[in-house]
Amino acid sequence: MLKIKDLSVAVEDKVIIHDVNLTIKNGETHVLFGPNGAGKSTLLMAIMGFPKYRITKGSISFKGKDITNLSVDERARMGIGMSFQRPPVVRGVKTQDMVAACLQGRGDGDTISQLAEKADLNDFLERDINYGFSGGEVKRSELMQLLAQRPELTLLDEPESGVDLVNIALIGELMNDLLEKNCPIQQRKCMGLIITHTGHILDYVNARTGYVMCDGTIGCVGDPHEMLATIREKGYEECIKCYLGRLPLYE
Amino acid sequence: MSKTDTSRTYKEKARAAIEKKASLGEDIDISKFTSEDENPTYQDDPSKLPARAKTQMLDAGVMLDDPSQRSGTYIQMDNTPVHSSVSQDGVEVMPVGQAMEKYDWMPDYWWNAVAVDQDKYTANIELNRYSGYFIRALPGQKTVFPVQACLYLAKDQLVQNVHNIIIAEENSEMHIITGCTTASREETGLHLGVSEFYIKKGAKVTFTMIHSWSPEIAVRPRSGVIIEDGGLFMSNYLLMKPVHTLQMNPLARCIGENATARFNSVLVTGEGSSLDVGSRVMLDAEGARTEIISRAITTGGVIIARGYIEGNAPEVKGHLECRGLILGERGIIHAIPELKGNLAGIDLSHEAAVGKIAEEEVEYLMARGLTREEATATIVRGFLRVDIEGLPPMLADELRRAVEASEKEVM
Structure with missing residues (x-):
């Protein structure tokens, strides 16, 4: 379980996230909607533990342990993984080196090949990570690395952005694998938190809980498909107006 | 001109240049060093060299206990050749003095790719006791295993004078590994090395040089390469360990159509070291190509990484890449990439x-x-990690191992 309590996050001296509360139980996938600049990515970065995203108030606990003060790598080793929206290029570090690092000794060259096959990235293993990758290739590479890492909590920052229609189905398939969507609900352990601006990914990955985030706070909680319908119909402005001032229903 | 006349001319030129400072790098007072070594004895079996020397040589890529992976070996201690042998047909390896006696055409290759009066260091080699290797691939012969050479500095306060001649005859192919190293981490020394490469039509040479010096050694290599039609010269230079001062700026001239020169350098250094390392390529014939890649890491020392490409013929193509990483708080990297195009239609x-x-x-x-x-x-x-295109897997593995060793030095 991931439990976020009264969380406020600042970048440099500016508080971006205010008093956020959110709980994801084992096996659940939640979706975070919101306009650009709402603080969605900041929330994900803070959960992952990047030092630039400073927690000024509140706490994060994962699997029953307070992780508020743990470093990025400690959180990763506890089972938190993240798909970056715009990961950096690391020259000289091959894609296969990254997959091998994610495996942490749990597999070999064959495992890497199988994962690459699955993500349709066979020709990318020898290439420098993210160097000259298209939008869709970046996303598939991120998911391939996560499939090697097998986190219990997966944070996905706009997994569908920059991905064409042909690729989005494959992205959805990889996400479903990662989030154990093919297992019966009772047996699922893996949790997911997905940021989506457009909501397209919901056509491929099922989620039961959605949030709308605006100005660094969570404005409402509900069924993500219903929310998406409202957002599509009325836009974020109306959506936020409607829910503004309402307390989160979900704690 | 006879050998004697030629020699007299070079001596005169050298005498005129003996005070001539190099255009780059700290000036070194050669008079502080001696050329006279302890006359180390010749070894028919190089595996019988002292264990410590062999370990140092192995660090620089020179394997003496298992010569099956090499097509020839040359070892020079200070200014004396202590071993030379060949284990494969099609390649010749011998001390350069021996080649001078054997071949009357040697003057054609003597001070031709490098000028004897380039500076006081080249002059010093000509005027004092020196040795060096002669490595030649015979026409059409392709050697699988590399020829290895070691230039070993043993005596304190010695100036090691080296003059190497490397000839790849038409359509031949060979790989050379040269390891330069020293017996002691404390003693001072000066290494002066001239290497003249002649890459004939369609010949291919990969030259891998691993420098594993010590913090008190000054190094001034002077290399020149002449590449004819369709020839390929590929240099891989690896400086793994701290050195007091090192300055080199080899010059390759692509004089034949579609000749190619590639230089890859990996420089790793720490506090107290000063490196000024470059590569220059003149693209003098149509279709000539070059690629110069350097990677430099400092944890405290100074590195000047130079590169110079000059295009003098149509349809030539060259690319230069200098990347430097400063680890820790101190250290300076100065990248100086230069390009000069003398006509249209070059890239x-x-x-x-x-x-x-x-x-x-x-x-x-x-x-x-x-x-x-x-x-x-x-x-x-x-x-x-510099992925070197066209390097045989075995050599690539050895280079990778050497780079991994230098990583440890950094970390």
């Missing part, structure tokens, strides 16, 4: 970058579960 480009490891990259790897130290080491390893 020259460069990229240079100097900086520290990007925190964003470290954190990206940490988000995959690597500790900060592991993430940094992975990025450094990646930075030093």
Whole structure:
């Protein structure tokens, strides 16, 4: 379980996230909607533990342990993984080196090949990570690395952005694998938190809980498909107006 | 001109240049060093050399206990050849003095790719006791295993004078590994080395030089390469250990159509070291190509990384890439990439970058579960990894091992 309590996050001296509360139980996938600049990515970065995203108030606990003060790598080793929206290029570090690092000794060259096959990235293993990758290739590479890492909590920052229609189905398939969507609900352990601006990914990955985030706070909680319908119909402005001032229903 | 006349001319030119300072690098007072060594004895079986020397040589890529992976071996201690042998047909390896006696055409290759009066260091080699290797691939002969050579500095306060001649006859192919190293980490010394390469039509040479000096050694190599039609010269230079001062700026001239020169350098140094390392290529014939790639890491020393490409013929193409990484608080890297085009229809480009490891990259790897130290080491390893096209797998493996050893030095 991931439990976020009264969380406020600042970048440099500016508080971006205010008093956020959110709980994801084992096996659940939640979706975070919101306009650009709402603080969605900041929330994900803070959960992952990047030092630039400073927690000024509140706490994060994962699997029953307070992780508020743990470093990025400690959180990763506890089972938190993240798909970056715009990961950096690391020259000289091959894609296969990254997959091998994610495996942490749990597999070999064959495992890497199988994962690459699955993500349709066979020709990318020898290439420098993210160097000259298209939008869709970046996303598939991120998911391939996560499939090697097998986190219990997966944070996905706009997994569908920059991905064409042909690729989005494959992205959805990889996400479903990662989030154990093919297992019966009772047996699922893996949790997911997905940021989506457009909501397209919901056509491929099922989620039961959605949030709308605006100005660094969570404005409402509900069924993500219903929310998406409202957002599509009325836009974020109306959506936020409607829910503004309402307390989160979900704690 | 006879050999004697030629020799007299070179001596005169050298005498005129004996005070001539080099255009780059700190000036070294050669008078502080002696050329006279202890006359080390010749070894028919190089595996019988002292264990310590063999270990140092192995660090520089020279294997003496198992020569089956080499097609020839040359070992020079100070200014005396102590071993030379060949284990494969089609290649010749011998002390350069012996080649002078054997071949009357040697003057054609003597001070032809490098000028004897380039500076006081080249002059000093001509005027004092020196030795060096002669390595030649016979026409059409392709050697699988590399020829290895070791230039070993044993005596304190010695100036090692080296003059090498490397000839790849038409359509031949060979690989050479030269390891330069020293007996002691404390003693001072000066290494002066001239290497003249002649790459004939359609010949291919890969020349891998591993420098494993010590903090008190000054090094001034002077190399020249002449490449004829369709010839390929590929240099891989690796400086793994701290050296007091090193300055070199080899010059390759692509004089034949479609001749290619490639220089890859990996420089790793620390506090107290000063390196000024470049590569120059003149693209003098149609279709000539070059690629100069250098990677430099300093943990405290100064590195000047130069590159110069000049296009003098139509349809030539050259690319220069200098990347430097400063680890820790101190250290200077000065990248000086230069391109000169003397006519239209040429294609020259460069990229240079100097900086520290990007925190964003470290954190990206940490988000995959690597500790900060592991993430940094992975990025450094990646930075030093220069994928060398056309290098035989065995040589690529050896180079990778040497780079991994230099990583340890950095970390």
